[in-house]
Amino acid sequence: MTSGTGTAQDTDTVGAGDTGTGRLRPPLTRSRIVLWAAGLAALALTAAAAVSIEFGIGALVDGFDDVVNLVERMLPPRMDDPPRIASLALETLLIAVLGTVFATTISVPLAFLAARNTAPNTFVYTLARGIITFCRAVPDLVFAVLFVRAMGIGVLPGVLALALHSVGMLGKLFADAIEQSEAGPREAVRSTGAGPVRELVNGVLPQVVPSWISTFVYRIDINLRTSVVLGFVGAGGIGFALQDALRGLVYNRALGIVLVIIVIIAALELASIAIRRLLLRPADRGGERGQPSVGTGPRVTPPWTTERLSKAAFACLLAVAIGYAFVSLRINPLDVFTSLGDVVDVAGRLVPPDFTMVGDQLGEAVVETLAIGMVATAIGVVLSLPIGLLAARNVAPHRAVYWAARSLVLVVRAIPELILAVVFVAAIGLGPIAGACALGLGSIGFLGKLVADAAEEIDPGPREAVRSVGGGWWKELF
Structure with missing residues (x-):
């Protein structure tokens, strides 16, 4: 009898999200629906943008030899x-x-x-x-x-x-x-x-x-x-x-x-x-904090x-x-x-704007610019998430991994997008693909640092909870 009551209580606790195997699923709230819808829409728009500028890995592979030749011309630095x-x-x-x-x-x-x-x-x-x-x-x-x-x-x-x-x-x-x-x-x-x-x-x-x-x-x-x-x-x-x-x-x-x-x-x-x-x-504690000094009035001076x-x-x-x-x-x-x-x-002299020089190409240019931005951001996100997490001191599995990831983010951030554009134009030729690749690779320096800094600010409580039940580094990460 006691066992049956306990089972019923456990079932009520699990709620409608129980799959029957004891696994818990978060409730399907409005915010989750909006988040999933926005994510799917972003994926669809990114795919459409890649198709519109004819973005493909084949062009990068074909231009690899040209990139090598350009890099050889850059070495040794002078x-x-x-x-x-x-x-x-x-x-x-x-x-x-x-x-x-x-x-x-x-x-x-x-x-x-x-x-x-x-x-x-x-x-x-x-x-x-x-x-x-x-x-x-x-x-x-x-x-x-x-x-x-x-x-x-x-x-x-x-x-x-x-x-x-x-x-x-x-x-x-x-x-x-x-x-x-x-x-x-x-x-x-x-x-x-x-x-x-x-x-x-x-x-x-x-x-x-x-x-x-x-x-x-x-x-x-x-x-x-x-x-x-x-x-x-x-x-x-x-x-x-x-x-x-x-x-x-x-x-x-x-x-x-x-x-x-x-x-x-x-x-x-x-x-x-x-x-x-x-x-x-x-905040400092104990003797480091000290006692605030009180003056003649009600004002309190914080300790140094x-x-x-x-x-x-x-x-x-x-x-x-x-x-x-x-x-x-x-x-x-x-x-x-x-x-x-x-x-x-x-x-x-900039007013009023004059569009006669671009004519009918303005709309096409705006769409192409948006497509380049979408593809470049997608490239940056895909590359920055793993690199940025490894560049966070509290997430990296080893100190050497942390410094390697931080150094990579730093080097990419130091190279102006103009230099990256020159490299990709030499490899692929003029066009939106070179621009998307230059911006995508360059965004690692921006997004990778943001991801790393955000990860270092997280509350350590949930990670410690996962570790306390025997979870490894991958479990802590996810």
């Missing part, structure tokens, strides 16, 4: 005039840092206006989101050409182009972080009678700053690669030297410049890892823990880098305002 290359590399790094700082300065107030839980009204929210979307939609090269035409060749157009385009990413991610913040701290601050500004500063900022710092560091990485390409249109940096090497078909010199870029990005990667460890580390000292040191280092960038690059902030009329004049 470095002409190292002092000049080093100076241009430092200039590129400073352009990336300064552009990201400008973008952050614009994105922080814009993010509060573009977040639903902090925007004053719907109109302001829609306007702020529209500005962010516009900055993300306009390519950085278009911004660079605009500023170069208005201000002349130099580093300031590159800085401004990076800043405006970066607002599209930073503003969106900053606003998303604000929307995901908990309402409790804001309500607690509001209950003390504090005003709206105090509510945001004390109730929202402490929750989102770690995410913002991580995004800021990652955007510097992206802008460093972008600033290399901007040099091709006269926006300063090491792109000048790379353009000369490619235009003269001196591929071994181009590879030498790419190696310099890899070294810079490797240094940024190590700095990024250190900062992320600091942000993801649990190792974590707080590290963050203060990072802020001071960034401030020094910004000051050095202005001096080293000889940037006068007043030039932005004095050139405003020229910028408006050049931008005014």
